[in-house]
Amino acid sequence: MVETTSYRSNIMICAGTGCVANGSLKLKDALAIELIRRGLQNEVKIVLTGCNGFCAKGPVIVVYPEDIFYQQVKAEDVPHLVEEHFIKGRPVQKFLYTPPARTEAIPVMSEIPFFKHQVLRALRNRSLIDAEKIEEYIARDGYLAAGKALTEMTPEQIVTEMKSSGLRGRGGAGFLSGLKWELCARVPGEIKYILCNGDEGDPGAFMDRSIMEADPHSVLEGMIIAAKAIGAHYGYIYVRAEYPLAVSRLQLAIDQAMEQGLLGKDILGSGFDLDIEIYQGAGAFVCGEETALMASIEGKRGMPRAKPPFPAVKGLWQRPSVLNNVETFANVPPIILNGAEWFAGIGSEKSKGTKVFALSGALNNIGLVEVPMGIPLRTIIQDIGGGIKGNRKYKAVQLGGPSGGCIPESLLDTPVDYENINKTGAIMGSGGMVVMDETTCMPAMAKFFLEFTEDESCGKCVPCRVGNKTLLNILERITNGEGREGDIELLETLSLQVKESSLCGLGQTSPNPVLTTIRYFRDEYEAHIKEHRCPARVCTPLVKFVVDQEKCKMCGLCFKACPAGAIVWEKKKPAYIDPEKCTKCKSCIKACRFWSID
Amino acid sequence: MSQEPAAGVTETPNEGVDLRDMSIKPEMYRKIDRIIEKYRSRPGSLIPVLQQAQEVCGYLPDKVQRYIAAGLKISPSVVFGVATFYSFFTLVPRGKHVIRVCLGTACYVNRSEEIVDKLKEKLGIQVGEITKDGKYSIEAVRCLGACGLAPVVVVGQDTYGAVAATKVMDIVNKYE
Numbered sequence: 001m002v003e004t005t006s007y008r009s010n011i012m013i014c015a016g017t018g019c020v021a022n023g024s025l026k027l028k029d030a031l032a033i034e035l036i037r038r039g040l041q042n043e044v045k046i047v048l049t050g051c052n053g054f055c056a057k058g059p060v061i062v063v064y065p066e067d068i069f070y071q072q073v074k075a076e077d078v079p080h081l082v083e084e085h086f087i088k089g090r091p092v093q094k095f096l097y098t099p100p101a102r103t104e105a106i107p108v109m110s111e112i113p114f115f116k117h118q119v120l121r122a123l124r125n126r127s128l129i130d131a132e133k134i135e136e137y138i139a140r141d142g143y144l145a146a147g148k149a150l151t152e153m154t155p156e157q158i159v160t161e162m163k164s165s166g167l168r169g170r171g172g173a174g175f176l177s178g179l180k181w182e183l184c185a186r187v188p189g190e191i192k193y194i195l196c197n198g199d200e201g202d203p204g205a206f207m208d209r210s211i212m213e214a215d216p217h218s219v220l221e222g223m224i225i226a227a228k229a230i231g232a233h234y235g236y237i238y239v240r241a242e243y244p245l246a247v248s249r250l251q252l253a254i255d256q257a258m259e260q261g262l263l264g265k266d267i268l269g270s271g272f273d274l275d276i277e278i279y280q281g282a283g284a285f286v287c288g289e290e291t292a293l294m295a296s297i298e299g300k301r302g303m304p305r306a307k308p309p310f311p312a313v314k315g316l317w318q319r320p321s322v323l324n325n326v327e328t329f330a331n332v333p334p335i336i337l338n339g340a341e342w343f344a345g346i347g348s349e350k351s352k353g354t355k356v357f358a359l360s361g362a363l364n365n366i367g368l369v370e371v372p373m374g375i376p377l378r379t380i381i382q383d384i385g386g387g388i389k390g391n392r393k394y395k396a397v398q399l400g401g402p403s404g405g406c407i408p409e410s411l412l413d414t415p416v417d418y419e420n421i422n423k424t425g426a427i428m429g430s431g432g433m434v435v436m437d438e439t440t441c442m443p444a445m446a447k448f449f450l451e452f453t454e455d456e457s458c459g460k461c462v463p464c465r466v467g468n469k470t471l472l473n474i475l476e477r478i479t480n481g482e483g484r485e486g487d488i489e490l491l492e493t494l495s496l497q498v499k500e501s502s503l504c505g506l507g508q509t510s511p512n513p514v515l516t517t518i519r520y521f522r523d524e525y526e527a528h529i530k531e532h533r534c535p536a537r538v539c540t541p542l543v544k545f546v547v548d549q550e551k552c553k554m555c556g557l558c559f560k561a562c563p564a565g566a567i568v569w570e571k572k573k574p575a576y577i578d579p580e581k582c583t584k585c586k587s588c589i590k591a592c593r594f595w596s597i598d
Numbered sequence: 599m600s601q602e603p604a605a606g607v608t609e610t611p612n613e614g615v616d617l618r619d620m621s622i623k624p625e626m627y628r629k630i631d632r633i634i635e636k637y638r639s640r641p642g643s644l645i646p647v648l649q650q651a652q653e654v655c656g657y658l659p660d661k662v663q664r665y666i667a668a669g670l671k672i673s674p675s676v677v678f679g680v681a682t683f684y685s686f687f688t689l690v691p692r693g694k695h696v697i698r699v700c701l702g703t704a705c706y707v708n709r710s711e712e713i714v715d716k717l718k719e720k721l722g723i724q725v726g727e728i729t730k731d732g733k734y735s736i737e738a739v740r741c742l743g744a745c746g747l748a749p750v751v752v753v754g755q756d757t758y759g760a761v762a763a764t765k766v767m768d769i770v771n772k773y774e
Contacts, residue, residue: 018746021757055746203702203741241649241686242742282645282684285740299642301683317641360704360745367746398703434703434745448706452740458683 007045009086010064012127016051016213017206017245018367023075024048024059030075034082044086050131050214053123054114056366057097062109062127069109070095100364100386114365117384119346121354122170122330123370125215131249134256137217143262145333149225150270155185158229158336165340166352167332171197171288171325172400172429173505174351174418177332184230184312184322192232193321194223194274196329197293198239198246201285202401203452205432207356208326210368212239212246215330216253220263220276222329225336227274230322235276238293241283250278285402285456289504290315290323292458303458304504325430327356348374351417355428359385361435362392371416378412381435391593392437396520400429402449403509405516406442425516427509439590441538442521443528446514447475453510464507467498471514479539483529488518537589537597544598545582549574551596561591621691622655622662629654630662634669644670644680648687657688685740693728693735695773700750702741710749712763714738720767734770 013019013028028046035041052060057071068091073081077095084092096105097112106112109127120126129136137143149158162178169175184192196219200208212219223235239247254276257263265273279297286292287302294316296302315321331353335343344352351373357380360366364386371380381387381397388394396406405426407414414420421428436445450472459465471494474487495511502508518525527533534542547558552574559569566581567588577588577597589597633650637643647666652658658681667674681687699705699714714725717736721729728735744750747759751766758769 017742017744017757018759021744021747021750021759055744058746200743201740203706204704204745205741206743206745209743242739280646280649281686282649283686283740284684296645297642299644299680301679358745360748361707366704366748401703432703432745434707436707440707445707448703456740 007043009044009066011044011046012049012052012062012064013046014050014052014058014060014127015048015131016055016058016210018051018055019058019060020245022058022072026075027059027061027073027078030078031082034078035086038082038087040082040086047130048132049127049129050125051210051368052127053118053210053368054097054365055368056364066091067109068107069097069112069115071097113383114367114369114386117375117379118370119354119372120370121334121343122211122218122327122356123215123368124334125218129215131214131216132252134217134253134260134262137215141337142217142333143221145336146221146224146262147268149228149336150268150272153228153336155229155231158225159185161336161340162229162332163340165335165343166347166350167328167335167343168351168418169325170327170331170355170430172403172427174428177324177328180312180322180324181226181229183310184320187313187320189231189320191234191317191319192230193316193319194227194230194232194235195293195297195316195321195323196223196235196237197288197290197323197325198237198243198250199281199288199293200240200243200326200430201288201456202403202430202432204358204360204398204401204434205430206358207368207431209243209246211326211330211356212243213249216246216250217257218330218333219250219326220253220257222324222332223276224263224267224274225332226322226324226329228272230320232322233273233275235274236279236297236316237276238279238281238287238297240281240287247278247280254278284458285452286458286504286506289506292504293323294321301458303460304506306503327431346372348415348417348420350419355416355431357431357433359433359435361397361433362389362394362437362440363387363435364389373417374415376413377407377416380416380433381412385435388435388437392439395436395438395440396442398426398434398436398445398513399432400427400509400512401432401434402452403427403505403512404429404432405512406436406445406520407516408520410520425512425519427512439536439538441479441534441536442517442524443475444479444534444536444538446517447472447479449513450475450510453506457506457510461501461503461507463498463501464503464510467494467502468507468510470494471498471511475514478525478528479534479542481528481532481539481541483525485529487529488522488525492518533598537586537595540584540586543584543586543589545577545579545584545588546598547575547577548596548598551594553594553596555593557591557593558588558597561587563587622659626654627665630665631669634666638670644672644677645684648677648681652687657691659689690726691728691732692737694733695754695770696735696737697770698737698739698742698752700740700742700744700748700752701738702745702748704741704745705749708748709763710761713749713751713761713766716763716766717770721770734773 091107098105159182289304292302292304311321356370454468457464559567564583566578569575663677667677751758751761
């Protein structure tokens with residue numbers, strides 16, 4: 001830890017986007033005032049850190065050296081917290097975390113199931129450093145690997161180390177990073193570019209945002225090492241416009257690194273030069289595709305082009321370029337420092353190391369987690385994620401966002417690595433894991449993703465532009481109750497055609513949600529088409545808004561929830577919905593715990 | 599490149615002139631001149647120029663796009679092509695307070711669509727439109743990366759998490 005010597009305690013306050021929205025900056029101010037009021041300002045230090053990961057419980061703080069985890073602490077709670085913890089010396093029960101289905105709180109962070117199963121490599125500095133201070137990054141062995149790469153290693157040695165580590169691109173496709181570097185290193189050329197993809201466009205994914213905000217120097221260091229390997233002296237970090245905090249933290253990190261001689265001319269006296277610039281995206285999902293991203297940096301419409309030539313040969317401005325994802329770069333420094341064997345020591349046969357996932361949706365514990373490759377999906381969802389919220393049943397998890405697919409309960413024991421996830425029809429993707437419970441309608445979910453990809457298709461190639469639109473039209477009619485016999489088969493055929501004939505990754509993967517929902521939830525499609533029924537009661541045109549008199553438990557929850565006064569109910573009598581008054585808002589369906597409303 | 603504001607801007611308002619264009623003041627063109635000056639010699643600078651011009655004007659009407667095209671010595675069609683490709687750019691004015699509702703996956707499964715419906719109903723506008731008094735506009739956005747807070751609504755610079763459709767107007771009404 002940094003500077004702990006002069007302080008007896010360190011309070012690490014999460015200043016990630018989630019916690020800031022929940023008031024962590026106000027909390028920091030209140031703590032600072034209270035510590036001064038109590039005369040503790042020289043004994044207890046406040047540090048603003050990047051994302052802690054346990055976003056749902058924000059604002060979260062961790063107190064070192066005791067490793068006590070507090071959640072949902074509000075500014076007004078501060079006097080009590082300081083009194084109890086820092087004066088009386090006992091953890092404050094009220095703010096400790098209690099796992100679902102348990103009554104006893106767990107005070108120590110590393111013992112909480114959400115954290116216990118995690119292995120931190122890309123997120124190695126999580127909750128430990130202030131993202132805005134380069135000294136703290138350096139104190140945690142920061143820039144040591146860059147120093148080693150620049151002064152002790154040849155480009156060939158770096159490439160060899162990377163190749164034998166088995167690190168694969170964390171952006172989704174999973175191409176061996178070392179091999180990518182080697183291809184580019186072999187291409188002769190005075191001018192080459194090293195590019196970082198921070199255009200995290202997958203809805204439900206926020207790993208890269210978190211790394212850029214919490215540990216920007218780890219990205220820069222990874223880029224320095226890669227630049228040396230391929231012989232690039234100029235780099236861009238492409239960050240999406242929706243991430244203003246990431247942009248400002250990265251810019252600050254670049255400025256600090258320049259000041260310390262870790263970027264710019266003659267880095268660390270090695271004679272190697274590298275300048276890095278941030279390029280802000282302007283909101284286009286397709287720019288996550290490498291050739292589209294490069295077109296965007298060139299100031300053009302971000303449209304992909306056919307490959308080959310590959311970017312390693314002709315990339316940005318027609319020069320040899322390497323593009324890696326944020327998380328990939330964050331993984332590089334420890335590999336150089338600890339060696340390929342260390343890195344490959346965990347993971348599965350073909351997928352080494354760890355992967356960061358963004359857990360969201362219908363889980364108890366939402367947030368950011370880093371786990372070893374090969375861990376069963378069930379462990380992530382049940383143990384780390386704490387299972388499904390509110391007594392509902394698990395239905396599926398969507399991996400890889402709109403390019404990925406869903407995985408049903410029967411496949412929950414699938415080890416999470418590139419090969420095994422691909423077998424299910426989903427993809428690893430960049431790491432978004434959105435968990436859905438029984439209240440999600442799968443055809444409607446597929447429609448949601450198609451709306452996204454249809455909207456984000458750049459329009460260059462016909463299969464993607466027209467094919468996705470057609471898929472969407474079919475899904476719209478199914479969810480509107482106008483599905484036709486043969487629609488499922490039509491969806492399947494067309495999906496395969498779009499996948500096979502599209503120009504870039506967007507179209508090649510956009511039918512995945514359709515194909516996987518049909519593969520695992522065909523009965524739901526059939527219910528929509530043949531029985532004009534939406535089993536999850538999501539598709540309004542297919543909901544009858546009739547109370548099943550047999551199933552009704554006469555509890556009156558729907559009566560209380562109805563904003564239109566359309567429900568007739570008395571104690572000990574089943575409810576009845578007046579169709580004249582019903583506005584079809586579905587408040588009753590959400591309120592009913594017994595699926596009694598059809 | 600002409601250092602004068604584009605034609606029509608200094609004219610007195612009359613019924614024939616599009617009011618939206620009248621919102622672009624001469625001093626805004628001066629600022630755009632400085633932005634163009636800074637980037638003109640750098641290749642691929644159209645996107646940052648448009649981003650900064652939009653910060654100055656609030657949006658990118660036709661006249662501003664043409665002005666930038668002339669300044670960067672590129673065709674207006676190239677500028678229009680880029681301005682319409684990226685969702686960050688808007689060709690129509692935005693409200694004083696932009697209400698952005700996240701429709702990313704995590705927010706979607708937490709029913710953020712109902713928030714959009716409620717806003718449309720209460721404000722009487724569609725997504726991408728502006729209220730008559732110019733106070734609010736609604737935008738649907740793709741994942742703000744705050745999935746832990748789903749469903750998320752952002753008003754101006756302020757992020758609100760776990761927003762219920764029934765409560766969203768309480769948030770909006772705080773912004774005058």
